Amino acid sequence: MRSPGPVAATTGGQDGFAMRLIHWQRQHGRHGLPWQDSRDPYRVWLSEIMLQQTQVSTVLDYYPRFLARFPDVRSLAAAPADEVMALWSGLGYYSRARNLHRCAQVVVTDHGGRFPTGASALQQLPGIGASTAAAIAAFCFGERISILDGNVLRVLSRLLAFGEDLARSGAQRQMWQKAQELLPPHPVGDDMVAYTQGLMDLGATVCTRSRPRCSQCPVQDLCLAHAHHQVDRFPVRGRSVRRQSVSWWLLLWRRPAAGGWQLGLMRRPGTGIWAGLHCPPVFESDEALRMAVVDTWRDRLQWLPVVAHSLTHREMRLHPVLLDGDAEALAGGGGLDWRWVKADELAGIGLPAPVRQLLEGL
Ligand code: SF4
Numbered sequence: 273m274r275s276p277g278p279v280a281a282t283t284g285g286q287d288g289f290a291m292r293l294i295h296w297q298r299q300h301g302r303h304g305l306p307w308q309d310s311r312d313p314y315r316v317w318l319s320e321i322m323l324q325q326t327q328v329s330t331v332l333d334y335y336p337r338f339l340a341r342f343p344d345v346r347s348l349a350a351a352p353a354d355e356v357m358a359l360w361s362g363l364g365y366y367s368r369a370r371n372l373h374r375c376a377q378v379v380v381t382d383h384g385g386r387f388p389t390g391a392s393a394l395q396q397l398p399g400i401g402a403s404t405a406a407a408i409a410a411f412c413f414g415e416r417i418s419i420l421d422g423n424v425l426r427v428l429s430r431l432l433a434f435g436e437d438l439a440r441s442g443a444q445r446q447m448w449q450k451a452q453e454l455l456p457p458h459p460v461g462d463d464m465v466a467y468t469q470g471l472m473d474l475g476a477t478v479c480t481r482s483r484p485r486c487s488q489c490p491v492q493d494l495c496l497a498h499a500h501h502q503v504d505r506f507p508v509r510g511r512s513v514r515r516q517s518v519s520w521w522l523l524l525w526r527r528p529a530a531g532g533w534q535l536g537l538m539r540r541p542g543t544g545i546w547a548g549l550h551c552p553p554v555f556e557s558d559e560a561l562r563m564a565v566v567d568t569w570r571d572r573l574q575w576l577p578v579v580a581h582s583l584t585h586r587e588m589r590l591h592p593v594l595l596d597g598d599a600e601a602l603a604g605g606g607g608l609d610w611r612w613v614k615a616d617e618l619a620g621i622g623l624p625a626p627v628r629q630l631l632e633g634l
Contacts, residue, residue, distance in 0.1 A: 289431070289491055290456035294463055296490035297470030302477070306335060308469070313387035313412045314345045317375075320404045321368050324421075325584070328476075334363055346385050349376040357549060357622025364625065365584070366549060371399025389413045402448075410468040416459055418451035419468055420444075423475025428454070429507035430479060433496035437510035517587040518545075521555040522627070523564070524576070524594045524634060525601070529614060535631060536602070537621075538610040545583065549622045552592075552631075553602070553610060561593055569601040581626045592630050 302308075305328065307319030318338065322331045338359055342348040348356070353373055360369035375398040379387055387394065391409035394400050400408075402420070409415035418424075425438060428451055436443035456463050478485050486498050497503045525536035538553055540546045555561035562570055576592040595601060602610075613621065618631060 288457075289454050289494055290467055292490045292494075293470040293474065294456065294466045297466045297473055300490075301466075301470055301473040306332070311412045313408055315339070316408050316411050317387065317400070317404075318372070320407050321372055321399065322363065324368060324404070325365055326363055330363065334359075344385075345376045345379050345387070348373065349380040353548070354621050358620050361623055361628060362625045366547065366622070366624075368399060369622075370548060374398040375400065387412075391415055391417050407468060410464045414459065414462070414464045416455055416464060418448070418455055419471060420448055420451050421472075421475075423479075424451070424471050426481065426507050427471065427475045427479045430484075430497040430503055431491060431495050433500060433502065433506060435506075435508055438507050439509050515585055515587055517589065519556075519589045519591065521558055521561040521591045521593055522551070522630070523553040523555065523561055523602075524592050524630060525552060526594070526596060526634065527598050527612070529612075532615040533634065534612040534614050535618075536599075536610045537613045545586070545588075546624045546627075549624050549627075550613070551624065551627055558591065564602055565595065565597075566601055566603050569595065569597045572597060572601075576630075579626055579630065588626075590626060590630075594634070 305319075307315055310316060319331065319335060322335055322338075341355075341359060342351060351373070353370075356373045357366065357369055360366065360372075363369070378397055379385060387408070388397075389409070390413070391402075391405040394405035394408055395402055403424075406415075406417045406419045409417055410419070420428075425444075425447060428434065428447060429438065432450060434443075434447065434450070436446060438444060438447070456467055459467065474489070474491075478489050484503060486492050486495070486503065489495065489498075492498055497506050523536070526533045527536075528534075536553065537550045540549050540551050540554075542548055553561075553564070555564065562573070565573065572595055574594040576594055579590040579592065581588040581590055599612075615631075615634075618628065623631070
């Protein structure tokens with residue numbers, strides 16, 4: 273299907289898409305979320321990074337805790353990486369936390385502790401993509417620029433009955449162009465705040481992935497997909513992402529220590545699954561795990577129930593194997609760079625969420 277030409281939604285004026293969205297957001301959008309009170313780029317940036325791929329209800333739990341410990345960009349920049357990862361633990365997508373920390377350090381060292389005020393400069397910072405940069409610039413500095421995250425792509429592709437395959441970068445560039453054309457023509461006051469929040473709210477609460485609530489949509493009569501009864505045809509995404517499955521055997525290796533246990537943990541490499549986090553020794557097969565354990569200790573291995581865990585492009589099956597054994601139980605340390613960590617230190621280090629659950633359940 274060819275994408276349509278300009279539509280009424282792209283025209284300005286009081287009845288155009290932008291002004292409808294602004295009025296709707298002010299009356300019916302989401303208000304009172306803790307990050308909405310602020311025009312402080314640090315707080316807005318933190319919320320935007322946390323909200324990527326994470327539900328609002330989860331962020332509502334993490335955001336105040338993170339801010340209580342790191343109230344400004346300087347305190348975050350000065351923190352040890354392990355502490356940042358520990359506070360992020362459970363939010364997933366840990367590259368966000370590593371980039372968050374790096375970004376804070378760059379803001380302090382290169383920008384004197386103040387975030388740049390324009391989207392193009394913000395986008396140069398670690399972990400800040402085009403849409404996040406636009407959100408910070410629009411919310412904090414009133415810049416006339418559109419966000420375009422997954423939710424907004426869905427809304428606009430339906431509004432415009434945009435028939436190109438959004439898996440193609442050329443189609444995404446076209447959508448950026450169209451998103452810019454839909455902006456309020458002459459925003460005043462906090463119009464850009466209401467407009468940007470309105471795009472987010474419309475995608476999250478009305479124009480949802482399945483069963484959109486078109487009867488409650490403020491732009492229903494501008495929406496081409498709705499007019500042609502083709503809402504479920506959009507967005508068009510031709511290339512589906514195949515989820516790979518991966519099985520890991522985790523050696524939950526512990527020994528008694530004063531007041532509890534010590535656990536043998538290693539740090540994951542800097543790239544790949546759980547990069548930079550702490551983790552029990554990982555093996556790619558049951559046999560590899562057995563061979564790493566000295567034969568006189570093997571009969572102490574206990575296989576615990578398998579845990580299923582989903583990542584963006586992977587389904588993981590984690591096979592936890594418990595070993596109550598001392599340092600000599602692993603042949604040559606298994607060739608791994610591990611260390612003993614006391615059970616009561618686990619809260620202070622970065623652990624993947626399913627690993628934390630496993631270790632805390634021992
Ligand atoms: Fe989405 Fe329906 Fe509104 Fe169109 S009318 S933008 S499909 S909610």
